[in-house]
Amino acid sequence: MTAPARIVVALGGNAILAKGARGSADEQRATVRRACDGLAALVAAGHELVVTHGNGPQVGRMLIQQRAAQLEVPSMPLDVLDAQTQGQIGYLLQQQLGNALRERGAQRPVVALVTQVVVDPDDPAFASPDNPLGPHFTETELEFRVQRGDGDSSGGPSAAAWVVDGDAYRKVDGGTWRRVVPSPRPLDVVEGDAVARLLEAGVVPVCAGGGGCPVARHDDGTLAGVEAVVDKDRTAALLTRLVSADTLLILTDVEQVALGYGTDAERPLRSATPAEVRRLLADGEFPAGSMGPKVAAAAEVAEHGGRAVITSLDRAADALAGRAGTTIAAG
């Protein structure tokens, strides 16, 4: 039995929309329900949870819908789209986690709240957008838009980067192109206090979906949305500190972090200090698009005295007890 802890859970996208699924509401609801059964077990074991989640597949689908109807309906910027996915996914999680808790006799209010995350408009990420988002385009499709005169364009298919209509595109594996957007560092979670208050009131908050709606904070303290996405695990790491949680639990597709991933020498990383993890990150041990951000978020939590656990939903309880997964904590 693990001592009860306050845990920020970061649910991967596949916990909401399984890989390869079309993504109907029924499919998403069933997938979310499975994740919520796992989360409910943690609540029933006495843990206090804050639930955060990704939104990549959902925001990608909304971008496709926006483009398809762009002549009739004005497209929304990324901060507003993130809010839409917070509503959509938050609703599903709120409903299914509430149901799962009730069926376990561990009834508790679950509330999804819209979360804004403060970023620095001078963050270097704005100068070099690198977060792929939304649908894949063929070279022909992008060329057609350039020929049609969709605003400015620079770069082109011979280069690996192309700006069309003000948006940056990059060639990805397989030769298709995807839009890339800036992913600045989260500096503050505007609703952090409200999340802490809900926790104190016995509520399970669902928040910071998709990393939160990115906003800039002006000198007078007012907020304005910015065109970016924030890494959900980084925001979850920040939130772990802001709500004084003991643990960041990053739930993903694999049971633990691997060293030498995909090589003959692949072996599990069961535990590490933040310093060891920073060294591995600097050595390029973890791919930027997948395990890298998770490990970096885990290191940040550990550097601030917390504990981070990376594992799969099925192994969450064992991992919290140190019997599975990868634990990052000060030595």
Next chain:
Amino acid sequence: MTAPARIVVALGGNAILAKGARGSADEQRATVRRACDGLAALVAAGHELVVTHGNGPQVGRMLIQQRAAQLEVPSMPLDVLDAQTQGQIGYLLQQQLGNALRERGAQRPVVALVTQVVVDPDDPAFASPDNPLGPHFTETELEFRVQRGDGDSSGGPSAAAWVVDGDAYRKVDGGTWRRVVPSPRPLDVVEGDAVARLLEAGVVPVCAGGGGCPVARHDDGTLAGVEAVVDKDRTAALLTRLVSADTLLILTDVEQVALGYGTDAERPLRSATPAEVRRLLADGEFPAGSMGPKVAAAAEVAEHGGRAVITSLDRAADALAGRAGTTIAAG
């Protein structure tokens, strides 16, 4: 000076998306900002607010986007779409009301939360859907869908009602057709307690957008979404009771309710008892699609001992002081 009150505000759709506007994010943000300046004045005057809002134009635009991309992206049902608009509009209100409060030196946390509203699956509304939603279709467009064999169809252009692909359509003024959906009575707001707790903690909650995500409550207490929309003013009236608010403030396009609307004998209704209002409703004094639901929601609040005020945003402060608008309260 009015005594400080706990007020549930129901913002009309035009407070978020002005009539005739295309609805870009910038337009919506500017319109929301004007509404929030008015709301911030009420907070600065000492009132405790719960903010609810409509979502008709926004959900209509999402339905257009869903249809345009329906071959690529699965369409979401109405409960999920409502949640998406709660995220979208909740974010804009949360940000702009926070800004407006800060600029007035009345800084307070503002939190938008996803709200579920319980309805009865046996509500008579499900047998006779009458709430128009989404885009207008021409007869030709619906006929094309029938000929293409989009599922079942019954009725037809000679009748005033038509079922195409499982959805009911009705002929509206001007000869176009619109989908009509059931609008059952709200029975409970699942997150009502959480809203009350946030109020006690000094937070301004934004909730019950678009009337809330409609859900059925099974015998075991678990919840499941249903295909319907709930009238936002009726949900706001219910919420007024659930959070023990003094006042329901319905903000709309006109300064007050009129009797004999559009006739030579048109005159303002400055105050009425719920019994008087019920009589006027029974006499068909108020049109079903516009003032009727607002007046009915107001009567419900007054019947439970509260006060309801119907007015425009500009006159809100005066109306709360009894110097403008229409006040419905027990005699």
